[in-house]
Amino acid sequence: MSAFEQLMAHARETAALDQIAGRLGWDQETMMPRGAAPQRAEESAAIAGVLHARRTDPQVGDWLAAAEAPDEAGAAQLREIRRSFERTARVPADLARALARTTARAQGVWAEARADEDVAAFLPDLKEVVALRREEGQALAQGGDLYDALLEEYEPATSAAQIAETFDTMRPRLVALRSAVLDRPVPQRLEGQFDESAQMKLSRHLARSFGYDMAHGRVDKAVHPFSSGSGLDVRITTRTNPDDPFNCFYSTIHEVGHAAYEQNIDRAYLLTPLGRGVSMGVHESQSRIYENQLGRSRAFTGWLFGQMRAAFGDFGIADEDAFYATVNTVHRGYIRTEADEVQYNLHIMLRFDLERALMAGDLAVDDLEAAWNDRFAADFGYQVDKPSNGCLQDVHWSVGLFGYFPTYALGNVYAGCLYQALRQAVPGLEADLAQGDTAAATGWLADQVQRHGGLYAPREVIARASGIEPGPEPLLDYLEAKFGALYDL
Amino acid sequence: MSAFEQLMAHARETAALDQIAGRLGWDQETMMPRGAAPQRAEESAAIAGVLHARRTDPQVGDWLAAAEAPDEAGAAQLREIRRSFERTARVPADLARALARTTARAQGVWAEARADEDVAAFLPDLKEVVALRREEGQALAQGGDLYDALLEEYEPATSAAQIAETFDTMRPRLVALRSAVLDRPVPQRLEGQFDESAQMKLSRHLARSFGYDMAHGRVDKAVHPFSSGSGLDVRITTRTNPDDPFNCFYSTIHEVGHAAYEQNIDRAYLLTPLGRGVSMGVHESQSRIYENQLGRSRAFTGWLFGQMRAAFGDFGIADEDAFYATVNTVHRGYIRTEADEVQYNLHIMLRFDLERALMAGDLAVDDLEAAWNDRFAADFGYQVDKPSNGCLQDVHWSVGLFGYFPTYALGNVYAGCLYQALRQAVPGLEADLAQGDTAAATGWLADQVQRHGGLYAPREVIARASGIEPGPEPLLDYLEAKFGALYDL
Structure with a gap:
């Protein structure tokens, strides 16, 4: 040999x-x-x-x-x-x-x-x-x-300076969008209790409809939703809450995005260094585009509304348009993992700046809570009420995952670039999604991004697929268009 | 260090x-x-x-x-x-x-x-x-x-000659007992269909009642029942068949015997060479005594009859005595894994002699089928009808497990010795079992056998627990007494 x-x-x-x-x-x-x-x-x-x-x-x-x-x-x-x-x-x-x-x-x-x-x-x-x-x-x-x-461990070939520049571009437009939306009337909420085994059943149906291959995976319940494994054995978990079926459904779709990436890598790379997602950012781009650009779209939520009515009967929402607004409610809150599409990246920017300061030695650990609370008040306009809603909310730093947080926001940025190209490549996208059919969309992602595994560097695989140098504009344009229409701005 | x-x-x-x-x-x-x-x-x-x-x-x-x-x-x-x-x-x-x-x-x-x-x-x-x-x-x-x-791989410190001598003692008494029993009227059969999820529910109840620790184990369905793992994580599987709930229940009790052995080993030996069952024979002694001497006893089946009536309603058996006979039916058949207590060891003797001849070079692989069929006819009195009921029935030889089969019979022999001592040590045994309470019996086994793990050689741990040099007489006495009474011999 x-x-x-x-x-x-x-x-x-x-x-x-x-x-x-x-x-x-x-x-x-x-x-x-x-x-x-x-x-x-x-x-x-x-x-x-x-x-x-x-x-x-x-x-x-x-x-x-x-x-x-x-x-x-x-x-x-x-x-x-x-x-x-x-x-x-x-x-x-x-x-x-x-x-x-x-x-x-x-x-x-x-x-x-x-x-x-x-x-x-x-x-x-x-x-x-x-x-x-x-x-x-x-x-x-x-x-x-x-x-x-x-x-480098999580997002090879990307620098903190690049990320900071991207975030500087994003912040003012996100803050402006958030302010405008929060001045508008709040959409309706779901009402009633949602049977948990029916949630799991619909959840598995959603997973399959997004192209998750059950012959090479399985869906179980766990405290935290996650995707694990590569190649021929990629399993996901989701969770259920009788009050909030969206948590179950969108956790599932999100994890299916991660899992489909691992399942769809070229089989020639099975059990090799190329046989897994190339970076956390590219991974997150797949989970986010499945969850948000596809899963929370007007077209797909229209289909989901019908599925939920069939599974649960009346739950207080009159029609598809109202349901679409409910799914995409922008709400005040403290918790990153529960944040809407508009505010999610603002949470990440806060963590990015704080952890850079910690690593640089510019912020002492003893001063972290005060720094967090000041920053949160400045960014979100209200005070953190308790540490579990503040600097203790995320597990990451306890596990030493410094450098990981920005990949969540990069994933959103990459997803924005990909979605722009996807709409060009699949003209019938809306009509498909309105039928619950994601085959063309997920097929394009599998072919353009997922199958390459670790073959190209993260920004390169996104650039090849989206045809542009990755940057935040497509994401910001998408968010402004979507929430502008939704909230009548 | x-x-x-x-x-x-x-x-x-x-x-x-x-x-x-x-x-x-x-x-x-x-x-x-x-x-x-x-x-x-x-x-x-x-x-x-x-x-x-x-x-x-x-x-x-x-x-x-x-x-x-x-x-x-x-x-x-x-x-x-x-x-x-x-x-x-x-x-x-x-x-x-x-x-x-x-x-x-x-x-x-x-x-x-x-x-x-x-x-x-x-x-x-x-x-x-x-x-x-x-x-x-x-x-x-x-x-x-x-x-x-x-x-030596499966049963250290025991020789084939010793086993052959044991089997020579066993064969005539087993054959005589079998002949006498088969001349007697056949007990009633179960009737009807038994809901499989109710079988699993009762199965888990049985596992707990035999002292299986669910905090360190779990019960799942699989094609073949098995026990796996040692120490703090010992899992079992069972199977269900709508026609035959006994298969589910007694597979569970059998595997619980194996699993309890692994669970009850002294924690000081956790994750060490002593922290697992010392031999396959001693392992099988635990699964067999749980399954047969305890689980198929008149007292315990009386309790199980009540449990089954509560779970499934009437299933064609009038009372506890008839149920006891049904559980312990001695029947003609070809398959070792489905054999009753009387005939099981005869199946093992056949395999032991054939595989010894194969290993010695005295039997050519080409002649195996004829040798099996001749021997089966001689031992059981009827002809093998097809290879899946004959020399192809067991997986063992395909996996190379030569030397493994006799440990099944040794397990029965050891179980006979232990049961004799157990009856002495736990005078209230029958009364307990009639209430579905195995705590005293399984506690004695845990203390006398299981906790030692690999500390003593296989025959030594049995000798220490039973107070006699291990031999087949207690097993044969037990079988003759049990089936003599059952079949009115």
Whole structure:
């Protein structure tokens, strides 16, 4: 075997073990008996140790030095293997272990602090996480920008400066749109109770209608909706709430976007570094365009209204237009994950600026709560009422995910670019969606974006698919048009 | 860290990875999307490769040479680690790979041949499996008995000669009992259809009533009932058939016996070589005593009759005595897994003699079908009607499990010894069981057998618990007494 072939055989086995580690996570959230947690911690640590040893195996370095790519895909495989190997090699084993241990503990401390509304109880752990991640960032950056080095893990080949510029363009138009909308009358709300097993049934129907392949996936209930796995086994979870069926349906559609991306990657890349979504931003572009541009469109919600009437009877909304307004209500609130399309990115900008300051050493952990609250009041126009609605609301920082938040907003930006191109490419889009038929839309996304997996860099895959250099204008134009019409602006 | 501590740390991580591999198997039979099989094959191969590398790591040999056991349990840990390391080291890596590849393929060929009633289609693969396992047996035996070397994998410290002697004692009394019973009138059968979700509900109730800990386990449906996992996460499966609720209930109770063994092992041995059942024979002793001596007893079936009447209404059986006879019907049949308590061991003896002859080279694979059919006619008094009722009925040989079958009968023998002691130790046993209360019985088994895990050798743990050298007499006495009374002999 050539060095390239040996390297690929090693990478395939690593990818297979990585899939196993992911499935342990899925099992933990869905099927695991509640008393099994301590044993699962040992199991997860054991497989993480195996993966780390494989990823830092010096033989990988030797193979990389000798390997010659046979073609474009082979070159991309080498690029991804080299990137992962060099990153892992730069982080001292002691630091990697300290990060794993500290973040595992900090997540539990965060959950308790959040339940108790007690920021102070979380600060010692957060300080440790921030210090370790800064140390890791310095090791990774090798003299370059620390935050960029962390961002690279989630969104390769994008800089914090680029993101900041994008956000500067977005903020004034989003704020203006939000202000205009909030001056208008509030749409109707859903009324009544929605049977949870009927929600799950319709949820599975929605998943299939969006092209989710049940032969290579399954839908279960979990506390948090998520998608997990790549290739031939990509599972999603959703949740139900008797008062709020939209939470169930749009969680499902969102996760189906992630899952379809993984399911539709070229089978030639199965269990290789190219056989998974190329970045969190591109991943989020798929989940968001499924959920929002398609799932919350006037056409599709018209169809969904009929499905819901059939499943639940009358729920207080008279017609499709009123239903469309209800689905797209812009509302005051504190929680990012519950935010509407207009305000979601404002939440991300807040976190981006705060975590950049934390990583740069410009903001002390002790001052985080005050900084958050001041910023929230400035951005949203009202005061945070309690920490669980403020700086304790997200799990990310407790797990050390600094550099992750901006990928959510990048996903929205990418989705805006893709949607603009999609409307050009599929002229019958509205008519299809009004029938609950997403085949042409999801087929275009599968062909233009999803099948490439890790072949192209994130911005490149979006640029190729949308035909433009990725930027926020298409998203902003779309939001202004949609909410302008909806709220009669 | 001392050599002993380093060795134990390594063993714990290996045990954790082994649990992960087992859980992949569980997932495959219960939850996995049907299109995921090719990817799962890669995942299973990857983790098997990791486990094999760890088990043959030369460092384990160095640690073993230097390690000193701190206590009795430590000595037993070293004994188990040494046994596993020496066995693995004796099998050349090429042979291990050939066995894995060939048995994976042969299992599929067997399943097709069985569906087609085509023995000839299976023979080429079976020849290969037999040849490879003989080669492995020779490598393991190092001049000793080949069959004993294979048996050692499933039932350490027991010889084929010992088993043959036990079987020689059993055969005449079992044959005599069977003949007498089959001359008597046949008990009533169940009538009607039994709702499958009600079967699952009662099945879970039975599992709990036998002490299965749902905080560390779960019950799902699968094609084949099985128990999987050790320690804090031990899951079982069962199956349902609308015509035959006994299949569901007694499969559940059987698997609960296996699972309770794994759940009740001393927590100090969690994720170590002692933290799992010591042998297949001892494992089967637990599943069989739960299923038969307890679950099919007059007292317990009296309680079950009431439960079934409550769940299903009238099903054609008038009273507890008639129900007891129905549960314990001795019937003509071909299939080992469906055999009654009287005839089950006769099936095992047939397989034991045939596979010993195959391994010794005294029986050619080409002659297996004729040998099976002749032997079956001699042992059971009627002719095999088709290969799926004959030599193709069991999966074991296709997977290379030579040496495994006798452990089923040893399990029955051990269960007989334990039950004799249990009746002495728990005088109120019948009264308890008549209330569906197994706590005293299962508590005694947990304390006397299960908690020890791998601490003692198989025959030793049975001898300690039952107070006698394990032998078939208690089982035979129990069967003669039970079926003598049942069938008015």
